[in-house]
Structures are given as C-alpha cells and as structure tokens.
Amino acid sequence: MSAGSRVAVVTGGAGGIGRAIAARLQRDGLRVALWDLDGDALAKAASALPGDAAIGVRVDVTDEASVQAALQTTLARFGALHVLVNGAGATGPVADVTDCSVDAWQRCIDVNLRSVFLCSRAAVRPMLDAGFGRVVNLASIAGKEGNPSMSAYSAAKAGVIAFTKSMGKELALTPVRVNCIAPAVIETPLLQQMTAQALAASLAKIPMRRAGTADEAANLVAWLASDACSFSSGATFDLSGGRATY
Numbered sequence: 001m002s003a004g005s006r007v008a009v010v011t012g013g014a015g016g017i018g019r020a021i022a023a024r025l026q027r028d029g030l031r032v033a034l035w036d037l038d039g040d041a042l043a044k045a046a047s048a049l050p051g052d053a054a055i056g057v058r059v060d061v062t063d064e065a066s067v068q069a070a071l072q073t074t075l076a077r078f079g080a081l082h083v084l085v086n087g088a089g090a091t092g093p094v095a096d097v098t099d100c101s102v103d104a105w106q107r108c109i110d111v112n113l114r115s116v117f118l119c120s121r122a123a124v125r126p127m128l129d130a131g132f133g134r135v136v137n138l139a140s141i142a143g144k145e146g147n148p149s150m151s152a153y154s155a156a157k158a159g160v161i162a163f164t165k166s167m168g169k170e171l172a173l174t175p176v177r178v179n180c181i182a183p184a185v186i187e188t189p190l191l192q193q194m195t196a197q198a199l200a201a202s203l204a205k206i207p208m209r210r211a212g213t214a215d216e217a218a219n220l221v222a223w224l225a226s227d228a229c230s231f232s233s234g235a236t237f238d239l240s241g242g243r244a245t246y
C-alpha cells in the first residue's frame with residue numbers, strides 16, 4: 001500500500017510537536033486527522049495544512065466516549081486508520097511529592113498515560129482491518145530518568161514506555177508496530193509549563209547543548225510510522241542530543 005492511501009491520527013495535533021508531525025506525515029502523502037482539546041489552536045493548525053487531506057477533530061483524549069466519537073468522525077471522513085501518534089500530553093504539577101495534590105497527580109496520569117491506552121485501544125482494530133498499523137507514542141526522557149519535582153509526569157511517561165513494550169509484544173505477529181520516542185527538551189510551548197530552573201537543569205544535561213526542534217521529532221516519528229520500520233516494535237527511541245540514556 002502506498003503512503004498516499006494511508007490515514008494518520010495525531011493526538012495533541014495542535015501542539016508544537018504534533019503540528020510538525022502532522023505536516024511531515026502530510027508531506028509524506030498521508031491524510032491526517034489532528035485530534036486536540038484546544039478548539040482554537042486546532043482550527044489554526046488544521047487550516048495551516050494545505051489541501052483537503054487534513055481535518056481537525058476536537059477531542060478529550062482522557063475520555064473514552066470522546067475518543068470513540070473522534071474515531072468515528074475520522075473513519076467517516078477518511079474510511080480507514082493506519083497510523084496513530086499519541087502526542088497529547090502536559091507537564092502536570094511541578095511540586096515535590098509531599099506537596100503534590102492528588103487531583104493534579106491524577107490529571108497528569110490521565111492526560112499522559114490513560115490517553116495512550118484509550119486511543120491505542122480504539123485504533124488497533126481499524127489497523128488490523130486495514131492490514132497495516134503503526135502506533136508511535138511520545139514518551140520522554142523523564143520516563144527513564146525521573147525528573148525531580150515532576151513525579152507524576154515522570155511516572156506517566158515511564159508508564160507509556162512500559163505500555164509500548166506490552167503492546168509491541170501483543171501485536172508482534174500482526175502488521176502493527178508499536179514504538180515510542182523519548183525526547184529530552186524540544187522547543188515548543190510545553191516548555192512554558194516548566195520552571196526556569198527545571199528547564200535550565202534539563203538543557204544542561206544535553207551534550208549537544210541545545211534543545212531539539214519539533215521537526216527533528218517529526219523526522220523520527222515519520223520513520224516509525226512508515227514501512228521502513230518493520231523489525232522494531234515495543235522499542236523506545238531516544239531523541240536527546242547525545243544523552244544516550246539506557
């Protein structure tokens with residue numbers, strides 16, 4: 001099947017990395033559904049993509065009914081689903097464990113981890129029907145190392161890495177591949193949610209001494225979403241300017 005007849009969903013598609021991924025997948029010939037909670041940003045992001053091969057779908061990825069409705073909207077428009085990029089996320093509370101509210105902790109787990117479960121659960125059946133599937137999850141280096149005062153985010157992203165391993169094994173004998181990327185600091189609006197101190201500490205750990213760009217993330221995701229990614233599944237790919245974490 002050529003990439004031109006494939007359909008991708010990018011959650012967090014109105015965000016910094018999501019927009020770059022959607023644009024890259026569209027340049028690769030895929031039709032793209034941007035899923036996001038932020039209606040205004042979504043309208044701008046969808047209209048920035050040329051042609052009628054992109055739609056914006058407003059969704060709350062933490063809500064099962066909302067995810068199902070978004071899937072139906074996408075299938076009604078494009079007829080199939082081949083690629084899911086789970087990019088919706090948020091940094092969540094920046095607080096030591098003793099000061100972190102239970103509600104803020106749970107919201108962070110929901111937006112970063114429950115969302116990956118709900119969207120993957122919805123997307124795999126259409127992929128199996130289509131005979132091709134790629135799931136790419138946006139984890140984080142925080143999920144490998146644990147950022148201080150960001151325990152909810154770190155735990156959620158560690159959960160995404162483990163979830164990716166489980167799903168990769170479950171689907172290894174099918175045409176569906178499931179992988180995740182673990183970026184360090186990527187220049188997007190998400191960084192505004194971090195304290196200056198936490199951001200400086202994260203940048204200082206990067207051997208290349210710079211943040212990555214959303215386009216650099218999109219390049220890796222585009223490969224993981226393609227036919228070329230045939231013998232990797234359940235894996236975590238670092239995008240960390242040489243940090244080379246285990």
Ligand SMILES: NC(=O)c1ccc[n+]([C@@H]2O[C@H](COP(=O)([O-])OP(=O)(O)OC[C@H]3O[C@@H](n4cnc5c(N)ncnc54)[C@H](O)[C@@H]3O)[C@@H](O)[C@H]2O)c1
Nearest residue numbers: 012014015016017037060061088089138140185186188190
């Ligand atoms: N920027 C970085 O340095 C960095 C590093 C590592 C991992 N990541 C991960 O990459 C992903 C994208 O990050 P980004 O930098 O583009 O962030 P961003 O804040 O620019 O975009 C995140 C998007 O997710 C959407 N979103 C949030 N909650 C949602 C919900 N409940 N339902 C639907 N959409 C929702 C937001 O509206 C936003 O458009 C996130 O999962 C993030 O954790 C980012």
